Amino acid sequence: MKKFSVTKQRKWWWLLSSAVILTGIISMILSWTNPEIGSPLRRGLDFTGGSKLQYELDCSIPNNCKRIEIATVREIVKNQGIVDPIIQLVGKDLTGLSIRTKDLKVDARTKLEAALSEKIGKFDPNKTQSDTVGPTLGQELFQNGLIAIGLSFGLILLYLTFRFKFDYAFFAFVALFHDVLITTGIFSILGLVGGVEIDSLFVVALLTIIGFSVNDTVVIYDRIREVISINPDQPIDKIVDDAVNQTMSRSINTTLTVLLTLLSIYLFGGDTLKNFALCLIIGFTAGAYSSIFIASTLFAWWRESHPPTPNPAAMSSES
Secondary structure, eight states, rough: OOOOOTTTTTTHHHHHHHHHHHHHHHHHHHHOTTTTOOSSSOOHHHOEEEEEEEEEEEESSSOOOOOOOOHHHHHHHHHHHSSOOOOEESSSTSSSEEESSSOOHHHHHHHHHHHHHHHOBBOOGGGOOOEEEOOHHHHHHHHHHHHHHHHHHHHHHHHHHSSOHHHHHHHHHHHHHHHHHHHHHHHHHHHHHHHOOOOOOHHHHHHHHHHHHHHHHHHHHHHHHHHHHOOSSHHHHHHOOOOHHHHHHHHHHHHHHEEEHHHHHHHHSOHHHHHHHHHHHHHHHHHHHIIIIIIHHHHHHHHHSSOOSHHHHHHHHHH
């Protein structure tokens, strides 16, 4: 059976990743310059603070369930004295409404709902949601999330440096950064085009992606180190190809098993978990890809360009 050579086509793997990452970065820049978003990702209520109101027309009432006209909603909201709201139509038939704005008191929310009901139709009370987050708490959540991600990167780099060597650790770090960039880039595109917001669960998902991805990379690096200790005179490209072929089925099967579960959560888990599951689906797919096609090929390229000194001490440190 012919073995798959991951190192031979490494420039194509790098080009594909670069294209996806560059697209995401462009989207982040456009989002940052967009007055409505004002940041690389469209931040949800958890991070920005304010009030988020969600309504859905009651379809059990005859002639009540119809597509909402967003221009009508904007006019009603403006008449209530609410400044710079973010209004989105939701639901399959656009019979739902999401309004995000600065913190609204209970009286203001009640008046707004009454005005909307009068012009648009009766809302289903069981599907009406109202959430409020203070700006201080939102900013603190955002900062703590960034600190948690940065700390996880640093600890993983430190751990891999001690377990392997610094070049192993560095390219594992590059692969992790690759996964985070791809995930955030795709969510930036979704936020720019589809209004998808990130919340505190997005940070949890990124931390989970980092842990999953580094696990796959460690498995491949362990096998590379074993093959080097057994056949130290083999070309590094062949060593990496052998190690990847020996571990690829394990990596793919593990990822597919997890993705099937996440797909079920995405389809049937409800709106609260939908973006969380989507983030994990993107990140886990990117993580499996980066472990096989990015971390291993970058390591092979580096060792080919900078071979270690062939002395007994160096060989014993590989084993």
